Amino acid sequence: MVDAAKKILVLYAHPSQERSEINKPLFRATQQQEHVTAVDLYAEYPTFRINIDKEQQRLRDHDVIVFMFPLYWYSTPAILKEWQDLVLEYNFAYGANGNALEGKTFLCAISAGGSETAYQANGYNHFTLRELLHPLEQTASLTGMTYLAPFALFCARSAFDENRVHSHIEDWLRILSALSNNTLDIALGKSLEKLNENLNILIRD
Structure with missing residues (x-):
């Protein structure tokens, strides 16, 4: 018996899409994938009036939850924080009766302007990307989700000129497919620092 494909929810947050050279094409490619629901939060909620019931139902309906965003001041863009504050309610996402997210998989797809060497203990930013994402990792832990390392692109400002965007998107589509097919x-x-490492080992044929 073949396992049913896992359903993936991608929540995309970019407050300045007209300047996006990485996240916008990444999101557009994501929208075309089977078994993926891709939501542009800024487009859907331009006034930040988030429909909590709708968003909670989306979470119930999917097996894998993805936050896709550019790293802004070592955190998520504002609407994604608002989404977390409103949607992940007590007795829905956590608490005595809050088990709606238990057993789901959670990860972030992130772009960062700095180099990977800047995200080290002795680098400009003093912490690794994974360390900076500890609040989201703990959110996953509290809500019973399995937390995966981020899928990350560093030096995002130069990626287009250096022709790194296409390969980054192709790697992401491989990960989405593997998550859906349960071959990741x-x-x-x-355990990884980022999912981009060793995709041929990470993804089983």
Whole structure:
């Protein structure tokens, strides 16, 4: 018996899409994938009036939850924080009766302007990207989700000129397909600094 494909929810947040050379094409490619629901939060909620019931139902209906965003001041863009504050309610996402997210998989697809060497203990930003994402990792833990390492692109400002965008998108589509088909090594994905490393090992044929 073949396992049913896992359904993936991608929540995209970019407050300045007209200047996006990475996240916008990444999101557009994501929208075309089977078994993926891709939501542009800024387009759907331009006044930040988030429909909590709608968003909670989306979470219930999907197996994998993805936050896709550019790293802004070491955190998520504002609407994604607002989404978390409103949607992940007590007795829905956590608390005595809050088990709606248990067993789901969570990860972030992120672009960062700095180099990877800047995101080290002895680098300009003093912390690794994974360390800076600890609040989201703890959110996953509190809500019973499996947290995977981020899928990340560093030096995002130069990626287009350096012809790195296409390969980045292709790698992302491979990950989406593996997540849907249950061919991604979850244990390895949990342990990495970023999912981009060793895709041929991370994804089982």
